[in-house]
Amino acid sequence: MSQYVEELVKKARASSYRLNNLDPKIKKAALLKMAAALLKAKDYILRENQKDLIAAANKNLPASFIDRLTLDEKRLRSMAGSLKEIARFPDPVGKVIRQWKRPNGMTIKKIRVPIGVVLMIYEARPNVTSDCAGLLFKSNNVGILRGGSDALNSNLAIAAVLQKAVRSAGVKFEPFFLVEKTEHELLDELLKQSETIDLVIPRGGEGLIRKVAETSRIPVIKHYKGVCHIFVDATADFKKALKICVNAKVQRPGVCNAVEKILVHKNIAAKFLPLLKKEFDRYKVEIRADSAAVAILPGVKKAHADDWSAEYLDLIITVGVVKNAEAAIVHINQFGSHHTDSILTKNKANSERFLREVDSACCFANISTRLSDGQQFGLGAEIGISTDKLHARGPMGVEDLTTYKYIVTGSGQVRE
Amino acid sequence: MSQYVEELVKKARASSYRLNNLDPKIKKAALLKMAAALLKAKDYILRENQKDLIAAANKNLPASFIDRLTLDEKRLRSMAGSLKEIARFPDPVGKVIRQWKRPNGMTIKKIRVPIGVVLMIYEARPNVTSDCAGLLFKSNNVGILRGGSDALNSNLAIAAVLQKAVRSAGVKFEPFFLVEKTEHELLDELLKQSETIDLVIPRGGEGLIRKVAETSRIPVIKHYKGVCHIFVDATADFKKALKICVNAKVQRPGVCNAVEKILVHKNIAAKFLPLLKKEFDRYKVEIRADSAAVAILPGVKKAHADDWSAEYLDLIITVGVVKNAEAAIVHINQFGSHHTDSILTKNKANSERFLREVDSACCFANISTRLSDGQQFGLGAEIGISTDKLHARGPMGVEDLTTYKYIVTGSGQVRE
Numbered sequence: 001m002s003q004y005v006e007e008l009v010k011k012a013r014a015s016s017y018r019l020n021n022l023d024p025k026i027k028k029a030a031l032l033k034m035a036a037a038l039l040k041a042k043d044y045i046l047r048e049n050q051k052d053l054i055a056a057a058n059k060n061l062p063a064s065f066i067d068r069l070t071l072d073e074k075r076l077r078s079m080a081g082s083l084k085e086i087a088r089f090p091d092p093v094g095k096v097i098r099q100w101k102r103p104n105g106m107t108i109k110k111i112r113v114p115i116g117v118v119l120m121i122y123e124a125r126p127n128v129t130s131d132c133a134g135l136l137f138k139s140n141n142v143g144i145l146r147g148g149s150d151a152l153n154s155n156l157a158i159a160a161v162l163q164k165a166v167r168s169a170g171v172k173f174e175p176f177f178l179v180e181k182t183e184h185e186l187l188d189e190l191l192k193q194s195e196t197i198d199l200v201i202p203r204g205g206e207g208l209i210r211k212v213a214e215t216s217r218i219p220v221i222k223h224y225k226g227v228c229h230i231f232v233d234a235t236a237d238f239k240k241a242l243k244i245c246v247n248a249k250v251q252r253p254g255v256c257n258a259v260e261k262i263l264v265h266k267n268i269a270a271k272f273l274p275l276l277k278k279e280f281d282r283y284k285v286e287i288r289a290d291s292a293a294v295a296i297l298p299g300v301k302k303a304h305a306d307d308w309s310a311e312y313l314d315l316i317i318t319v320g321v322v323k324n325a326e327a328a329i330v331h332i333n334q335f336g337s338h339h340t341d342s343i344l345t346k347n348k349a350n351s352e353r354f355l356r357e358v359d360s361a362c363c364f365a366n367i368s369t370r371l372s373d374g375q376q377f378g379l380g381a382e383i384g385i386s387t388d389k390l391h392a393r394g395p396m397g398v399e400d401l402t403t404y405k406y407i408v409t410g411s412g413q414v415r416e
Numbered sequence: 417m418s419q420y421v422e423e424l425v426k427k428a429r430a431s432s433y434r435l436n437n438l439d440p441k442i443k444k445a446a447l448l449k450m451a452a453a454l455l456k457a458k459d460y461i462l463r464e465n466q467k468d469l470i471a472a473a474n475k476n477l478p479a480s481f482i483d484r485l486t487l488d489e490k491r492l493r494s495m496a497g498s499l500k501e502i503a504r505f506p507d508p509v510g511k512v513i514r515q516w517k518r519p520n521g522m523t524i525k526k527i528r529v530p531i532g533v534v535l536m537i538y539e540a541r542p543n544v545t546s547d548c549a550g551l552l553f554k555s556n557n558v559g560i561l562r563g564g565s566d567a568l569n570s571n572l573a574i575a576a577v578l579q580k581a582v583r584s585a586g587v588k589f590e591p592f593f594l595v596e597k598t599e600h601e602l603l604d605e606l607l608k609q610s611e612t613i614d615l616v617i618p619r620g621g622e623g624l625i626r627k628v629a630e631t632s633r634i635p636v637i638k639h640y641k642g643v644c645h646i647f648v649d650a651t652a653d654f655k656k657a658l659k660i661c662v663n664a665k666v667q668r669p670g671v672c673n674a675v676e677k678i679l680v681h682k683n684i685a686a687k688f689l690p691l692l693k694k695e696f697d698r699y700k701v702e703i704r705a706d707s708a709a710v711a712i713l714p715g716v717k718k719a720h721a722d723d724w725s726a727e728y729l730d731l732i733i734t735v736g737v738v739k740n741a742e743a744a745i746v747h748i749n750q751f752g753s754h755h756t757d758s759i760l761t762k763n764k765a766n767s768e769r770f771l772r773e774v775d776s777a778c779c780f781a782n783i784s785t786r787l788s789d790g791q792q793f794g795l796g797a798e799i800g801i802s803t804d805k806l807h808a809r810g811p812m813g814v815e816d817l818t819t820y821k822y823i824v825t826g827s828g829q830v831r832e
C-alpha cells in the first residue's frame with residue numbers, strides 16, 4: 001500500500017471512532033458554520049475555481065463539462081442553502097429502531113449508528129464536495145471525498161473552508177478528508193481497503209459507476225442509469241397522460257428520472273400516439289418507434305434493438321405498442337433499469353398488478369417519473385437514487401447513510 | 417457463459433417474477449408439505465447420503481467433516497422441525513414499512529418485497545439445503561443452492577423431495593434450484609451473473625467466505641469469523657462474571673459467538689484471574705496470556721501477537737490485562753471481528769461508553785456472548801450472523817432476506 005493511502009485510511013478510521021461521540025448540538029452548529037463559511041470565503045473559492053476553469057478550457061473540455069465545473073455566487077449560495085437544510089434535518093443517529101425484552105430478562109435495542117468510513121467518488125462537480133461533506137457529517141460518517149481531478153483546486157478550497165468551519169465549532173478532529181492525489185492507481189488502491197473503508201458510493205456517469213463496481217473490494221451502492229418507462233394503459237385519461245408524458249420527458253431531460261420509453265396499449269395507440277407526437281413536436285422531441293407505432297405515425301424513425309435499453313438523457317424517446325399490461329410489465333422488467341416506471345390507467349386491477357410485478361425501486365401509478373426524488377418524497381437532501389436492492393433502494397436520504405447495531409443488556413444471563 | 421449457467425439463471429429469474437404473485441396461504445401449505453415430505457422420504461434420503469459418506473470415507477476426510485455430512489433420522493426430524501417453524505413465522509413480504517402522503521396529494525408506500533434471486537454457497541452440510549430452501553421460499557426469493565460437492569447426492573435427494581412437495585401444494589414453477597454441477601469454474605461463473613442474481617450469501621469457514629467475497633461481482637453478505645471479547649471491568653460481580661466467561665467459552669466452543677478473548681481490568685486482575693483459571697482448568701481450557709496476566713498466573717503460556725485476532729473455535733482462550741474501559745474498547749475495535757463483544761460491569765458510565773463505542777454488530781452488557789443468536793433474540797430461524805454493516809448486521813432473520821420498493825400513486829401529478 002502507498003504511504004499516502006495508508007495514512008489517509010488510518011486517519012479516517014481514527015476520526016470515525018471520535019465521531020461516535022459527537023454532541024448533536026455541536027454537529028448542528030458546525031453545519032451552520034460550514035454554510036456561512038462557504039459564502040464568506042467566496043472570493044477565495046471562486047479564484048481557485050478559476051484555475052480549474054482555465055485548465056479545462058486549455059484542454060478543450062466540452063461546454064457541458066465546463067458548466068458543471070463552474071462555480072459562481074449563485075451556486076455557492078445554493079451549496080450553503082443545502083448545508084443549512086441538512087443542519088435542520090432530524091438527527092438520524094442514535095434513534096431506537098425497535099426495543100424489546102426477551103423471556104430471560106435481557107433487553108434488546110436495535111439502534112441507528114453511522115456506517116463508519118464512506119468513500120464518495122464523483123466527477124468534476126465541486127458542489128458535490130460540500131453536499132457530501134454535509135450529508136456524511138450529519139450521519140456521523142467520515143467521508144473520504146474523491147472528486148474529479150479537473151476540479152481539484154476548487155475541491156481543495158471548499159474542503160479547507162469547510163474543515164476550518166467545523167473546527168471553529170469545537171470539533172477537535174478532521175470530520176472528512178479530501179483525496180488530494182487524484183492518480184487512478186491511488187483510487188484503485190483505495191477501492192481495496194475493505195478493512196478500513198465500509199462503503200463506496202460512486203456518483204456520476206455509467207462508465208464511472210461500472211468501473212468502481214468492478215474494481216472495488218468494498219461494498220458499493222450504485223446509482224446506475226434510469227431507463228424509466230411510462231405505460232399508457234387502454235383506460236388512461238388522455239389529457240392527464242399527455243401532460244405526464246411531456247413533463248416526464250421535457251421538464252429536465254438530462255436526469256435519471258426523466259422518461260426514456262413510452263409503451264402504449266394497442267387499443268388506444270391509433271388515437272393516442274398522434275396526440276402524443278403533436279405534443280412532442282412542440283418541444284422538438286425526437287421519436288423512435290417500433291413497427292406498430294411507425295404504422296400509426298408515418299415518417300417517424302424506426303427504433304433499433306439498442307434503443308429499448310438506452311438512456312438518452314436528451315430530447316429523444318422510444319415509443320412502442322404493447323398488447324396489454326402484462327406485456328408492458330414483462331417488457332419493463334427485461335429492458336428497464338429497475339429505477340422508476342409508471343402506469344397511467346383507470347383500471348385498478350392493472351394498476352395493482354403493475355405496482356406489484358414491476359421489479360423497480362419506484363413503481364408509480366398515474367404520476368410523472370420525474371417525481372422519483374428524495375426531496376419530492378419528503379426524505380430531504382438526496383445522496384442519489386439507488387438502483388441496487390441491498391441496503392438502500394430508490395431515493396436515498398441521510399437515514400440510508402446509517403446502519404444499526406444491537407445493544408443487549410442483562411444481569412448475568414448465559415446461554416442455557 | 418456456459419450453457420448450464422445461462423439456463424440456470426434464466427430459469428431462476430423467470431421463477432422470481434412468478435414468486436411475486438405467490439398466495440401466502442399456498443406458501444404456508446407448501447412449507448408444511450416440505451417438512452412432511454422430508455420424513456416420508458427418509459429411506460431414500462439416507463440411502464443417497466450413504467453414497468456421499470462412503471465416498472468421503474474413501475477420501476479419508478476428517479471425522480468432523482464426516483459428522484457434518486452425516487444425516488440420520490434425528491437430523492431429518494430437526495430439518496423438518498425447522499421447516500415447520502418457518503411455516504409458522506409471520507410472512508415478511510408485502511408488509512408496509514411506512515406510508516405517507518405528500519402535499520401534492522400523491523401517496524407513498526414503502527413496502528417489503530423479496531430481494532429476487534439469491535445464491536447460497538455452503539459446505540458439505542446437507543441440512544443447510546433444506547434450511548435455505550425454506551427461508552428463501554418463505555421470503556419469496558428464488559434460491560440457487562450450491563452446496564459442497566461431497567454432499568451432492570444428499571443435496572440432490574433433499575432438493576428433489578422438497579421441490580416435489582412444493583409442486584404438490586399447487587405451485588406451478590420451480591421455487592428453488594440446486595446447482596448440480598459443482599465444478600469450481602462454474603461457481604466462478606455464477607458469481608459474475610450480477611444481471612440475474614441479486615445477492616450471494618456464503619455460509620461456512622473463513623476461507624470459503626473470503627474466496628466468494630473476492631470473486632463475486634454480485635453483492636455479498638458475509639458471515640465472517642467471530643473473535644468475540646469479554647471485558648471484565650473493575651466493578652464486575654465476580655460470581656456472575658465467572659459464570660458468563662465459562663458459559664461463553666465452554667458451552668459450545670466451536671461456534672462464532674463463543675468468546676475468544678477476555679480482557680480484565682488491572683485493578684481486579686490479581687484477584688479475578690486465579691479464580692478464572694481455576695474454572696477454566698476444570699473444563700481443560702488452554703489459557704494464553706499477555707505478560708501482565710502471566711505474572712499473575714505463573715506457568716501459563718504467553719500469547720503470541722497472532723493470538724489476539726485468532727478465532728480458535730476450540731477450548732483455548734487469550735487473556736489480557738487492560739488499564740481501563742477505554743483501553744478495552746480501543747483493543748476490541750482493533751483486534752476484534754465486529755461480531756459480538758460484552759462488558760461485565762456495575763459502572764453505568766463505562767457500560768454506556770462500551771455499548772456506544774465498540775464498533776460491533778452486537779454490543780452486550782453483563783450477558784454471555786453466546787446469546788448473540790437469531791433464536792435467542794426472538795428473530796426466528798437464522799440465516800447467519802452478518803459481520804457486514806450494509807443491509808443486514810448481526811443475527812439475520814428472514815425479514816433481512818427482503819428489500820423494499822416505493823409504490824407511489826396519484827391522480828396526474830407532475831414535477832412542477
